[in-house]
Amino acid sequence: MNVFEGLLPSSSAFSIRLGILLFLFGFGFFGCTPSNSPPEVEKPEVELPVPTLVEVLPREDEKSLKRDTEITLRFSLPLDPLTLTVNQEDNQCTGTVQLSADDFKTCVRLKKPLVGSDRTEYVIAPKGIYKSGRRYRLRFSEGIQTPEGGRLPQTVNSRDFRTYSSQQLGSPGNDRGMAIAVDDKGQAYVTGITAKGDNTEQNDVFLVKFSTDGRQLWIRQAGFEYRPESCRLSLLSGGQVRISAQHPGVESSRMLVVDFDEEGGKLWNRVYDFPGSSFGSAIAVDDDLSLMGSGSRSDPLVRIQADGTLAWTAKVKGKVRFEDIVLTEKLLLYAAGSLEGEFDGHSKLGKKDAFLLKMHQSGIKRWSRQFGTEDNDQVVKLLVGKSGIIAVTKTQYASIPEPLFHAILYRFDSEGEQLWEKSLKTILPGPVLAAEEIEDEHLLLAGYGINTDKTEKDASSGVKDEDAFAARLDSQGNLVWLETFGGKGDDRALAISPTPSGNTFVTGYTTGSIDGSINEGKEDVFLVRINSEGKRF
Numbered sequence: 353m354n355v356f357e358g359l360l361p362s363s364s365a366f367s368i369r370l371g372i373l374l375f376l377f378g379f380g381f382f383g384c385t386p387s388n389s390p391p392e393v394e395k396p397e398v399e400l401p402v403p404t405l406v407e408v409l410p411r412e413d414e415k416s417l418k419r420d421t422e423i424t425l426r427f428s429l430p431l432d433p434l435t436l437t438v439n440q441e442d443n444q445c446t447g448t449v450q451l452s453a454d455d456f457k458t459c460v461r462l463k464k465p466l467v468g469s470d471r472t473e474y475v476i477a478p479k480g481i482y483k484s485g486r487r488y489r490l491r492f493s494e495g496i497q498t499p500e501g502g503r504l505p506q507t508v509n510s511r512d513f514r515t516y517s518s519q520q521l522g523s524p525g526n527d528r529g530m531a532i533a534v535d536d537k538g539q540a541y542v543t544g545i546t547a548k549g550d551n552t553e554q555n556d557v558f559l560v561k562f563s564t565d566g567r568q569l570w571i572r573q574a575g576f577e578y579r580p581e582s583c584r585l586s587l588l589s590g591g592q593v594r595i596s597a598q599h600p601g602v603e604s605s606r607m608l609v610v611d612f613d614e615e616g617g618k619l620w621n622r623v624y625d626f627p628g629s630s631f632g633s634a635i636a637v638d639d640d641l642s643l644m645g646s647g648s649r650s651d652p653l654v655r656i657q658a659d660g661t662l663a664w665t666a667k668v669k670g671k672v673r674f675e676d677i678v679l680t681e682k683l684l685l686y687a688a689g690s691l692e693g694e695f696d697g698h699s700k701l702g703k704k705d706a707f708l709l710k711m712h713q714s715g716i717k718r719w720s721r722q723f724g725t726e727d728n729d730q731v732v733k734l735l736v737g738k739s740g741i742i743a744v745t746k747t748q749y750a751s752i753p754e755p756l757f758h759a760i761l762y763r764f765d766s767e768g769e770q771l772w773e774k775s776l777k778t779i780l781p782g783p784v785l786a787a788e789e790i791e792d793e794h795l796l797l798a799g800y801g802i803n804t805d806k807t808e809k810d811a812s813s814g815v816k817d818e819d820a821f822a823a824r825l826d827s828q829g830n831l832v833w834l835e836t837f838g839g840k841g842d843d844r845a846l847a848i849s850p851t852p853s854g855n856t857f858v859t860g861y862t863t864g865s866i867d868g869s870i871n872e873g874k875e876d877v878f879l880v881r882i883n884s885e886g887k888r889f
Contacts, residue, residue, distance in 0.1 A: 485889075
């Protein structure tokens with residue numbers, strides 16, 4: 353027997369084993385080769401809708417904005433509210449929605465945006481108020497998107513938001529701007545009263561200076577511990593500013609004259625006294641610092657020399673109250689006011705009449721006139737200019753349910769002949785409290801009127817709502833423009849002045865808010881700028 357015979361498999365077993373090896377070999381070889389299945393197709397990129405800014409309110413064609421105006425943003429698609437963020441803490445330009453007045457060097461602190469129901473509308477508002485007279489621009493930074501991920505492109509809105517240049521200032525008490533003057537640079541000086549209460553020791557006269565664009569530069573107090581009924585303001589040579597004020601006391605009249613330099617430094621002040629219960633609000637100061645003003649009932653007009661001694665008094669029969677005095681060249685003066693009864697030989701016309709008096713400053717009377725309606729008339733402003741002498745009256749025309757007033761203009765020549773009169777009842781919303789003559793014998797007027805729309809809404813409370821106004825009339829008394837302004841509460845314009853550039857400054861007081869400003873107390877001083885077209889800006 354062969355020695356290898358037992359080691360070799362039989363033929364059948366060998367065949368099976370060989371087949372298994374061939375199968376395994378073939379599987380391993382062919383199984384590692386790529387199949388002929390088609391390659392995977394790449395999924396196409398999905399383009400997400402891109403949101404756009406559709407509208408910004410207020411619109412660009414609207415006038416200047418109040419200093420607390422809300423801005424509404426409307427987008428083409430709903431946005432994820434979490435992606436609209438604002439700066440709420442400081443003036444850094446952070447957040448995806450930014451508002452700036454200095455090319456985004458700094459930004460406005462904003463409240464958290466209010467979201468509309470469909471998430472396409474958002475409202476932003478300042479924390480506090482915007483700066484006055486500034487142009488603001490809106491910017492969107494990267495990050496604003498839809499819930500699906502569509503991104504709003506980074507952009508700067510091309511339009512500007514200009515705020516009113518109106519200013520409002522005051523203390524916790526009552527403050528009023530009562531006189532205004534503008535220098536040849538267009539800078540405005542305003543004087544008036546500040547009062548913490550009825551206590552005379554808490555009252556004073558202030559002077560504030562504003563730049564040509566209405567920004568406050570400085571404010572000073574005169575140290576007059578009384579509440580004056582009238583204030584006058586004069587610009588002297590060398591940039592000096594003179595204030596004269598009249599306080600009607602129970603036991604005596606006290607009158608202040610104080611000068612400041614152009615930086616607000618007090619140069620000197622003087623207080624004049626005249627005994628007796630005072631009656632009237634007129635005051636004027638000549639170049640020698642002699643003062644002419646309202647005195648007492650028995651001596652309604654007085655002249656006090658610079659050293660405080662009495663020069664003369666005008667003895668006038670009847671109950672006469674002087675409201676305004678204008679000193680002119682050739683040592684003349686014109687004085688006007690109101691009276692009851694007959695005056696200087698003239699006949700009584702109504703319950704209370706207006707009068708006009710021309711005198712030499714030495715106290716010699718030239719002539720007098722009595723004029724008015726059948727009701728109550730009071731001269732509130734006297735102008736002496738190229739067009740002659742103009743007396744502006746506050747005239748009552750109704751008494752039920754309460755007194756209502758309007759304005760009448762009376763023009764006289766230098767000899768006292770009345771040239772014409774013009775009722776402004778159908779032209780202006782209410783009485784005039786201030787007037788200035790400007791070029792072409794036009795007049796700038798300021799005062800107040802009842803806002804009937806707001807009063808009707810608050811009829812249940814019985815509270816009136818007064819709005820201030822400013823107007824320009826031509827030489828014949830026809831209206832050129834009229835601008836009314838004010839908020840909730842009472843607003844009265846007490847003084848008005850033109851600027852060298854053709855604009856107009858108006859001051860007075862408000863118990864509410866002017867153009868979105870913040871009220872500091874009960875009555876606040878305001879300063880409003882009006883352009884040559886008669887629009888606030």
